[in-house]
Amino acid sequence: MDISALWLTLKLAGLSTFILLLIGTPLAWWLARTHTRLKVIIDAAVALPLVLPPTVIGFYFLVALGSKGWIGGVLERLGGRPLAFTFSGLVMGSVFYSLPFVVGPLKDAFSAIGRRPLEVASTLRARPFDRFLTVALPMARHGYLTAAVLGFAHTVGEFGVVLMIGGNIPGETQVLSIAIYDHVEALQYDQAHWLSAALLLVSFLLLLVVYGMKHRRKKEAFR
């Protein structure tokens, strides 16, 4: 049971991180460069998961993904099945839940580049998308690593959203954090200890990577 929970957790975090980077890139790029008033609203919306209790996010997703909800309903009419209590539902919830942890570092990285390198590229005949691929992306690579690590770690650590959307179906929606909860409920403290310690270690190592990189970059900047 624990092995399948571990596998499911990695699969969920990996897939969510991948989708987050795909969605986060244009969003962060736009937020870093626009000056419209709409930016404030989008900025606030992206930051929502930082302050909302995960159960609230989970609750709204549960309602939306069910057969009567606007996402689940549409899917059902198209011949699919509702997403509540499924792995796909979990991925959608995780993506929203971890969005600020990915968009934040990407936005900071894009802002730090400034306009000048892109202006230089434009006077060197590079088209807009070319400039993005050959200048903005490589110059923001540290931001991408930070975003990926934080997005991944944060998804691994979620509990409330998963419980609300996914319930506790082994092999489908039962992730590590929920397995730990189950063990504690069943008074199996030994297994709870093992899993908790493993999560703690992995999270710490991931954060170590992020902060180690920041430290190194600061040192380089002063050279």
Place this chain on the structure above:
Amino acid sequence: MIEARFRITRGTFILDVDLQMPSQGITALYGPSGSGKTTLLRAMAGLDRLTDGYLKVGEALWQNAHYFLPPHLRDVGYVFQETTLFPHLTVRKNLEYGFKRVPVNERRISFDQAVDLFDLEALLHRSPRHLSGGERQRVAIARAVLTSPRLLLMDEPLAALDLKRKREIFPFFEQMNETLEIPVLYVSHDPNEVARLADYMILLNAGRLQASGEIRDMLTRIDLPLAHDHDAGTIIEARVSAYDPRYHLAELEFIGGIFTVARQALPLGKKVRVRVLARDVSLTLERQSDTSILNIFPAIVEARSDAEHGQTMVHLNAGGASLLARLTQKSVEALGLSPGKKVYAQIKSVALLE
């Protein structure tokens, strides 16, 4: 010929210029800070889109009221004031960035040619982080040149360098100018730099074109502020004609005679630019014989400015070469200096520009 007309209002600042510059040589865009030099340059590159603009480079229209070519479609090179090399690329990749994006049949300079011209062979594998300020600007200029531009815009490219580093870069400009035939518009507010490099000059003041013309004429026009600077002076083209090793004196032949200058040996026939400062020129009515001054030339007074704080600027013609002399109002009246008067100009010191 390059024609540019731009108008823009930003708060209290108004840029309103209509200018023409030659399609060859280095044109200095000169003016005090805040006069709109960078604004104009950015507009010409298409980095800022001014709606009220017109720009034609040779036969190619780059923008008018209904048409706007974005920067990446303009045959323009741009060198910024600060370091702008891509930090994630080596020097070689930086140089190749623009070069690779220019179609092969539009390239007018080869990669190796640019590397040779700017002496970059030893730097190619380095990261921009490990270059000195002067090396970085050399790479940045070579990178812009490698796009085979029809117009090269430079926004105070040497401003961050000290005088010694500037002097190291000047010869590269000259070689570039001789080899490549790319018209350069060069922003500067350093009169020495302008005197050293430019052939043509556009004078900008408070967003307006004050004057434009050949650098020699511009520096000596007493209706322009340049001739009233503390360092006001003229530039004269000359050629090394002889060298006297006993006295370490070089003879520099120019249109109005021969300058004698204390110098280390110079190669005969070498073309040089000399600068004569207005405060180093004094005038006499008779040729002086008992004097320590070596450089004395007959000249004719062309014009003189109104006195300011008892000082007057006199514009002279010495056998076809322009000279400026800064004199006291008292001397001007005592010698009766008015246009057409024949005088002798005594030049205390002649600076070789290098």
